[in-house]
Amino acid sequence: MTSTRAVPPGVSAAMLDEALLRMARIVGDGALLTTDEAVAEFRDPYTFAGWEQYLPSAVVQPSTVEQVQAIVRIAGELGVPLWTTSQGRNNGYGGSAPRVSGSVVVNLRRMNRVLEVSEEHAYAVVEPGVSFFDLYEAVRGAGHRLWISTPDLGWGSVVGNTLDHGFGFTVNGDHVGAQCGMEVVLADGSLLRTGMGAMEGNRAWHVHKRGFGPSADGLFMQSNLGIVTRMGVWLMPEPEAYCAGWIRSRRHDDLGPIVDALRPLVLDRTINGYPTVWYAQAFAAMRSVRSDWYTGDGPLPDEVFSAMVDAYGIGRWNVRIPITGRREVVEAQWRAVERAAAQIPGAWTERRLYPGDVRPEDVDPGDQVPAGIPGLHLLQRMGWFGGVGGHVGFSPIAPLSGANAVELDGLVRGALAERGLDYNAAFILNPRAVVLTALMFFDTGDEAQAQAAFDVCKHLVREAARRGFGEYRAHLDFMDLVAEQYAFGDHAQRRFNERLKDALDPAGVLSPGKQGIWPGGGRTADS
């Protein structure tokens, strides 16, 4: 153990040592990381010079639910704050780093078992350390005729992504909607099973979402009220056919028409996956770096952007449209998409039709993720500015309409341009809502640029709220700020969450500050 260790506020170094010693006895020495080198991996991955916040004191990696229960009890007795992460790959939002410096990160990567796969009822039961790659292997690798849903990067935890309200792109792309049945360790170390799982031996735990009485599942998402140690996740039966459709347009002004043309088809599930409208920058950044195109200051000039788009033969806007089902049904649905696309001034369409049992290597890389084939292609974007690439995410949600998409696009684009940052965004189309995920890229070696990326996010959080848009997740650095925008009824939501926090975690040791929820007493960030 080293002496540079961060210590949480209100806890003595001796007390922290005592907690770590007791935790080591529970998990074994190999599963408690305390050296600077080992702990560094669990800091914010895009830490830049001058950034000395959100530092873990140590990392404990339990491998069983009993170990999680014991760790929680130790923390409660000694008042040592914990911070739970599953894979901890949530990089645009802080990775594994804790909100309060000195917290012990409870990292669940070693709880990585796929406990069950049901082909008959199309679900799996996973522990929090299971990544999308792991789940894919356990499902398709094992020959089950099922598809999983994965976000664009497959290394994250299925549980972690779901608990943070993540999205994929199959019919189960709303990952919260595809969650069914949890096991949760509460702050007192006791174990709760939600839904039908509250009945010992119930057969329907992972096929029906609710039991008898109130449903608590939502309480354990984006939350610090418990540690989820097991979760049911719905899969989809392997479809007969998969239509990977694309609409592209080189016209900047086509964003609105694209969203409006697709809105009725997404709403009535003619498009039964989750379409994504990609700004071309995402593709360019995967295949090149900024200096290949431009070495000047300020945002990329429009004529440079145009040349880049032309060079790759893509659109400024590129809409990935997944449709799955029986072949004749999919064909009919795609015809409806083509009719809609014909209303968009600058649009053209492409599509590839695959059989549902296609081998992953026979699927175009751009079509893999919506077919539930996990990958890491998008990681290649990170080095856009050269140096070690970092990014931070700004993620507001709006009712699904062209006007809202255009308003959000203009808001973010303008704010970035003022700060000389490039615009990069994707819009995920839900049946009734559009989710903007804007990634602000920066070179972690450039402190001013990194700071500008965080500043623009904070500016946008306030400005979006003023216009009636809220974020659905946030980086550690502005979780409090985002929570503050949800202020109806003199912060009724915050007070409600605090009452639950005090009732369920009176010692306040589970992930204090997560999503702006603080334990009793100070009720403010102190680190």
Added chain:
Amino acid sequence: MTSTRAVPPGVSAAMLDEALLRMARIVGDGALLTTDEAVAEFRDPYTFAGWEQYLPSAVVQPSTVEQVQAIVRIAGELGVPLWTTSQGRNNGYGGSAPRVSGSVVVNLRRMNRVLEVSEEHAYAVVEPGVSFFDLYEAVRGAGHRLWISTPDLGWGSVVGNTLDHGFGFTVNGDHVGAQCGMEVVLADGSLLRTGMGAMEGNRAWHVHKRGFGPSADGLFMQSNLGIVTRMGVWLMPEPEAYCAGWIRSRRHDDLGPIVDALRPLVLDRTINGYPTVWYAQAFAAMRSVRSDWYTGDGPLPDEVFSAMVDAYGIGRWNVRIPITGRREVVEAQWRAVERAAAQIPGAWTERRLYPGDVRPEDVDPGDQVPAGIPGLHLLQRMGWFGGVGGHVGFSPIAPLSGANAVELDGLVRGALAERGLDYNAAFILNPRAVVLTALMFFDTGDEAQAQAAFDVCKHLVREAARRGFGEYRAHLDFMDLVAEQYAFGDHAQRRFNERLKDALDPAGVLSPGKQGIWPGGGRTADS
């Protein structure tokens, strides 16, 4: 005010009078019902001789959220228990009657405004007094090209049905799944808005289900933690076509093959509505009474049942299969259903294809409900035994398979036969689960028969739990018994619910005993 009024345990008659006096000042005299005659309507509608439980002391009918807040505050100050109902039409489970005799029923029928209908995003915002008839009028009556989802009886509250985990039969048939955004009065009289509604002026309150941080919506369903005063409900765009399909079979043994043949089509949403497998008794009871067929004792003999089925030209099993969408898609989906039906030994199919804008009077009565056209046809079943018909529901859930459906069918049928009661059931097919709704009919004038119906339910609750099946709702008279079956972790769920109850409603005035959740202190039923 009359002197026969029930008084809640631990409350003096004077205190109750004081509460009622203050409530009358809030809502006006006309909205506080205290006479025996007026209050009787809010008792269990199938009260039979010898049944002196679950008696309201009075009924208060607020018309605004501010009135609800004031009522809750009065109750909290004086310790008078309330019992919330919306329409209070939940007749097979106790109607408007409170768990604790002497409770003041807060009936929300006068809060009956449809606050918004969005055709663009296919949702409505309703107060709890809005019935399915009301919503239908506000949507289709007003010319919106949207369909609502309704359960088989349309007089119930949209909010009440949703909060009690009710089902309809369109693509939005899982009513909890179609809920989006709530306003809730808490026990301290404060107001909470869930999801994006926690941000004042947020545009996405009713189009996106979650905000920032934990989601509380599930806490207010089947619950006594708050009073929901406003709710968003998702509708569906009027489809191009509606295929009302039926599969019928006269073979008793076809239940298993029916469920197994349909399972993959429900799972992959080829059948995108919620199919229902009706036992023929439901139809016979709508058109006749028992004595038309048989006047002997014991359950209806099989040969009599066969003759009845033949007389109506229906099956013993009759599966209602709703499919909606583009005409060519619906046609392709129905062909898949026909191929599946060909595997069922005794089955034949029927279908009617309607345009989505069909006038309700042009839809066959049996096809109306799955098209979101509310009705009361099923009410005609109630008088099966003659006299004033009552019924009580037994509603377990199982993974969707023929074997589970057959097991539940046999379990219920056997238990009823032992007690001389007729079998009556419908199975609602969810993508991964089957919900059995078995109604035990009785003549309210026949105390022994009524008691037998309740006894068989209680027997079945225990026996089902032993086999791994849990109920999804329950009559007042066995809410505690059902909750008791959810006993994992030494009743971890109950203890969790009690901690929430104590934190959010320390005076314990909101619907004590609902779903087996009791406020601090006794933690047992006392009435």
